[in-house]
Amino acid sequence: MTSERLARVQRRFAEFGQEYAALQLYGAVARAVAGDAEAAALLLVARPGQARPVLWFAALHDLVLRHPEVPAARWYASVVGREHLPTGDPWPEVRATVMEHRGELTDLMATRSTQTNEVNRSVYLAAGLAIVGSDGAHHDDGHTPIALVELGASAGLLLGVDRYDIELVSAAGTTRLGRPGSAVRCRGEDRGRPALPGLTLPRVEGRAGVDLHPVRLDDVDGVRWLMACLWPDVPGRVERFVAARDLMLLDPPHIVAGDMVDAMPSAVSSARAGSRADVHVVVFSSWALTYVAPERRADLEAALEQLSREVAELSWLTAEPEGCAPGVRLPAPRRLGAGGTVMGLRRWRSGRECPPVALGTCHPHGEWLDLDLA
Ligand SMILES: C[S@@+](CC[C@H](N)C(=O)[O-])C[C@H]1O[C@@H](n2cnc3c(N)ncnc32)[C@H](O)[C@@H]1O
Structure with missing residues (x-):
């Protein structure tokens, strides 16, 4: 049983290493862990559903951020700065650090979960909201205002989508969504053929989230864990996270602590409070x-079906790995690799459900999207 689980963990590292081969640190380390049962086995302590390479990487990144003197730290742009990164194979020093601190790392992997609050996902959220908002009854600015509720919101940074400067770039030009000039800048490539038509964001009248372990934006340890969940190899990720944290700290959304199924109605009430009926x-x-x-x-x-009896216009937008969102099916030719993300939309209008839609696919961190609105 354990050997089967270990083989599965090692396979996940191999897939990660292949999918993200371009990442100098995480790509090389993932490939090394795939072939190193002792290092991979640390992840076996993870809680159900959490035994994924990203948790292993987050535990190590958290350690490195707390102890910048460990040998592995010199491979982390978040510690030494991108311009001081060495070249070569990071694995010998990373492995030495992992083995020396295995107790601390397994404590983290056993008690923490992946909470990556990736701000650049605002690219696919903004595109999805613009699409969702373009049907239904219209008000002054062309859309019905929305009350936005995020399930699994982490620290709630995506709930600030309308406060960020979001660029969607295609061969046809650049569409800007959100707040131009914001200190938080997100960018994604629109790979759709044809590219998305001119989009505008609906006005966000209320916002709230739910999370099993919400992170307060003023909690130093919690915010460091969220930073640890980011990948230091990818330029701009940590910087964008910090800018969004600073901005959202001025007016943080309410995040209900609880399971998304049980606490969803409470988050919906919170987001609707103060909004038009x-x-x-x-x-x-x-x-x-x-x-x-x-x-x-x-x-x-x-x-949600139950909620649709109380809410005249209800939409359920998902950006999840294939097969996770009930009722959302990609057409067969659009198969995805590991890490691929499917955008889905379910809508209820006056209590009746419209046919579910698979909007298309996107990069898991919003670097590109490929939607088909035909
Ligand atoms: C990978 S993070 C994604 C955070 C955010 N949605 C984003 O895209 O940046 C997943 C989040 O879902 C939360 N989560 C997992 N299972 C949950 C559940 N059953 N109910 C509520 N939140 C859950 C975790 O605590 C974590 O913060």
């Missing part, structure tokens, strides 16, 4: 349903 409720999840057991995903679907 006919506000369009948009429930959203991004890389969160993937951590929820399939039978609980079905419970969530039933809870």
Whole structure:
């Protein structure tokens, strides 16, 4: 049993190493861990559903941020700065650090979970909201205002989507969504053929989230863990996270602590409070349903069905690995590799469900999207 689990963990590292081969540190380390049972086995302490390379990497990154004197630290742009990164093979020093601190690392892997709050996902969220908002009853600015509810919101940084400067770049030009000039800049490539038509964001009248372990933006340890979940290899990720944290700290959204199925109605009430009665409720999840057991995903679907009897305009937008969002099916030719993300949309209008839609696919951190609105 353990050997089967270990083989599965090693396979996941191999897939990660292949998928993210371009990352100097994480790509090389993932390939090395795939062939190193002792290093991979640390992850076996993870809670159900959490035994993924990203948790292993986050535990080590957290250690490195707390102890910048360990040998592995010189391979981390988040510690030494991108311009001081060495070249060569990071694995000998990374392995030495991992083995020396294995107790501390397994404590983290046993008690923490992946909470990556990736701000650049605002690219696919903004595109999804613009699409979702373009149908239904229209108000002054062309859209019904929305109450936005995020399930698995982590620290709630995506709930600030309308406060960020978001660029969607295609061969046809650049579409800007959100708040131009914001200190938080997100960017993604629109690979759709044809590119998305001119989009505008609906006005966000209320916002709230749910998370099993919400992170307060003024909690130093919690915020360091979120930074540790980011990949230091990718330029701009940590910087964008810090800018978003600073901005959202001025007016943080309410994040209900609890399970997304049980606490969803409470988050919806919180987001609707103070909004007009006919506000369009948009429930959203991004890389969160993937951590929820399939039978609980079905419970969530039933809870939304129930909610649709009270809310005239209800939409459920998902950006999740293939097969995680109930009812959302990609057409067969659009198969995805590991890390691929499917955007799905379920809509209820006056209590009746419209046909579910697979909008298309996107990069897990919003670097590109490829939507088909035909
Ligand atoms: C990988 S993070 C994604 C965070 C954010 N949605 C984003 O895309 O940046 C997944 C989040 O889902 C939360 N989560 C996992 N299972 C949950 C559940 N059953 N109910 C509520 N939150 C959950 C985790 O605590 C974590 O913060």
